[in-house]
Amino acid sequence: MPNIFALHQVNLTLEDKPILQDINLQVPTGAYLTLTGPSGSGKSTLLRVLATLLTPTSGTISFDGKPQADYPKTDYRKLVSYCFQQPSLFGDTVQDNLAFPFMIRKMDFDENRARQALQSVDLPESMLTAKITSLSGGEKQRVALIRNLLFPPKVLLLDEVTTGLDPDTKAIVHQLIETYHRQGITVIAVTHDETEVAKASTLLRLVAGRLED
């Protein structure tokens, strides 16, 4: 299986503080890679580097056989989708959020697709017109997740997306991620959740900015 990501000697320093050090990593296409480690060890930072939301100070990253830097950022981020730990929803309604992926692709909003997406995470279709202020934390997280998945990416970067969710919601989110993973999407997840750790095809531990062997 070819590698979707290949990182070579990646370092990141922010305000003179080394955050990532000498990261060498190969991620096979279709893998389910789980990243664990203590708080402040650089897990989220590594995901953000993979998402091009941060640029490494040195080292090289290749994505799908080409240097990451060669991709136009807007194209790349549609292929490598980063989900935040505590997502913020846009605008006023759920529809504002689900219309956004269509808007940035200059496509008309497909309401049916959005309704199906809501159902896929056990949310009622009628929620499309709901105000975002009326949603619970779990509902917000699910809306944010399907916002990332309306146009399936090649890689899904999950930054502790199930933290703080109740067990039922966690199970729904796990099921959704599993469905997309089975379809061939590579998943790289930062987590402390034991269920997620257990299902990882590859488990990596980051300590003080370095990957442990």
Added chain:
Amino acid sequence: MQNNLIVSPTALTLAVVLVMIALAINFKEKIGLEHDLVIGVVRAVIQLTVVGYVLTYIIRVDRLWLTALMVAIIIGNAAVNARGRANGIPHAGLISLVAISVATLLTLGFLLIAHAIAFIPSQVVPITGMIASNVMVAIGLCYRQLNAGFHDQRQAIMERLALGADQKQAAITIVRSAIRTGMAPTIDSAKTVGLVSLPGMMSGLIFAGVDPTKAIMYQIMVTFMLLGATSLGSVIAAYQAYPQFFNRDLQLR
């Protein structure tokens, strides 16, 4: 009763009593603005006295280049002041200069072409000052709103970028809000003009004995002119300033 308002040096000196009242309130209520108040009064007296003599000279010699130079000085000063309100937005000086120049000169040009004013210093210089100062305030508000928006909505912008948005798609709600904020005072004053405020220019003309209907027509023109200029200035400044919040890698600075 005199028809033409003439403020004598004695009357002006007596008006200092009003400043003393403001100062007394400051001391009594411990507001802490005495220093700024005194500096403001001294600067106003010096600046207006100097400008009075300069304007008298410019109007008397009536030279094209001198009028143009005065217009350039007003625009330059407005840009320097607007930059001061940018709170670190890169290239804010140049952006302010472009926005204020374009908004002021286009509006001025339109008024000249429409023969609403003549290219004589007594008309061009005050109108330039009026337009440039209003655009300067609008741009300052735009910058403040941009800074607040990019600060408060930092994560939302990062999420839009992470979804594959370009910088305009990621920031457009903040840009629109900044333009709205920049234009709001001019629109509010257009809504309340005559009901709440009797603008300085119109009042001045009526004070000076001009027929009120003519003064009002002039004020209508000024209101339209300021609406156009502040819209133009806010749009130019907001659209040039928001990309400064992103780096080359389409990340937030």
